[in-house]
Amino acid sequence: MKLTIAYLYYDLLNLCGENGNIKILKSILKDKVDIKYLTIGDKKEFEKYDLVYIGHGINENVKLALSDLKKYKNDIKKYIEDNKFFISTGSSYEMFGKRIDDVEALNIFDYSSKTFEKNEVFEVNAFIDDISSTVVGIINRTSSNDNKKNNFLSINEGVKYKNFIGTYLLGPLLIRNPEFLENLIKELTKNPDYKLENKFMIEAYNDTLKRKEYKKYRN
């Protein structure tokens, strides 16, 4: 069975190497996956996708993408309710809340986002329910939201509902978190025996945990 992954707004919402998440999925799934690169104006057929990914971008671009995505509001709702996989990282997950500043958003989840001038940066380590290991990453944002429930991470960050994940963690999230990636592949391919074999990735993850910066900035 061939999977279809939609990488939405690849040319608007890719501020910090988010395309790495698509590259790793492609390198693991090889010819078992078809990647659709879609942006504003392109037709989106959510019923055909197994995973939808959207990355981080400047606030102006998030609003621009939102104006396009609004046309698919009902399709997206159904997609999420049908337990299909959706990962939205960085500022892009604000689109699924009620509002971004004065702009009406998709209203699928119950949070509002505000943009601000100076960026805030956090080094993150946190837990999620499904996996035993720590999730690591970085947040660098010029907006935030008031979401308090269905958090993705143990530090009251992000949103997780069914197989929808939204988080301010940016960049190559899947690559930096091998266990999280392994779980995702298991579920996507419905193969509980899948084992991630990239030794460099696992060692890079261990390096991250060892560095003093990580210890200093841990949450």
Next chain:
Amino acid sequence: MYILVIILCKIISFLSKLIGRGSSLPGVIAYKLNSNIFSKFKMPKYVIAVTGSSGKTSTSYMIYKVLKNNGLKVYHNSKGSNLLGGVLTLIINSSNIFGKINADALVIEVDERFTQMIFEKIKPTHIVLLNITRDQPPRQGNYKSVYKIIKDSINKEATLIVNADDPIVTTLSKEFDNEKVYFGICKCKDSFDDLESFALDMVYCPKCNTKLKYNYVSFSNLGDYYCPKCDFKRPNLDFEITSVTDEITINDKYNIKVKYDMLYLYYNLLASFTCCSLFIASEHVVKELNDISFVNDRYNKILFDNRNVEIINGKNENAISYNQAMNYIRNKKGIKTIVFGFEYISKRYPYQDVSWLYDIDFEFITDVDKFICVGPWKNDLATRLSLFLPEDKIITVDNYDNLNQILKTTKGSIYAVLNMGSEILFKKGIGE
């Protein structure tokens, strides 16, 4: 009172030069003692500010050299001292104790995040806008923040010297009625037909949000762009590189020899040429630019075991600049062994931000025997490479100690993409 501050800081400046210490300390102290001190100086006729995400140091140095060698009295802030303290140190050092700057021009490199603070104090007569790209995200937020800072800093008297190939600084310049001079590069052997990279900061029309089209791309989102829907396009060029061979030709007439073919070098040369031509005849500018034996700390060539080794210093966290090194290697023929190494991601902040590695187009490099990843980030580098290479093509090592032996097991020309500081370690490692 301010005279005392100037005298004191001149003494500190003299002393710090004696002990070979930093070049911004006198300015930092002067500003602490009297935050109003900038207003006490009588600026020279020309104050040329150079800013942007990359190319500031080389461009401002070249402008300084050309003007100076043409008989103008010029002062320039040396490498790296481009924040408030560094700029103030330059001003103190170039003035007499009464605050009179006895010069024709100051050429000032200004950090793009500090333009607002600095421009309002130095009132530039000319501003060179090189480019705005993603760069050091934890420090800068994103390129839009930098855009806003520069936008809020431009004084209406200044002539803007703008890289027309960059849609971001062009958009910025169009928000002003200032006098403008645009420069850009023609389609040449190093350009691409269309956008290639994923690391694109602005490819939608700033006026109508339609995706821009390109007649050709120099790199990243720089090139000859136009909006298919409205009238936004690259402005007409006042200064253009009209051909590229082993030399570049500007406006069909002025030839400058280039030492190595990287487009960012052309942009820096063109920006310097454009700026200097506003002050002295282009004939003299081109002569000087050919004569400058520019000390390029980003590139070096040595021999190891009868193999060519080219050392390129890539800027971490600046994918656009790093990609220039990748393009350079990509254009080289034959089997290659490539060494990647850096000791830290940034000196300026402690975050473990490796996301910029995924904005770099390593994939385009072909005919590689081995990639060697060195240093504390070796596994992060190797992970990045493993997305398109089998594991046996990748070697990881903690440090450069045994690089000598490792390189002897590899084939082809050697390219070392390093970071400032790791070049010494690399050379030591290969017994240079």
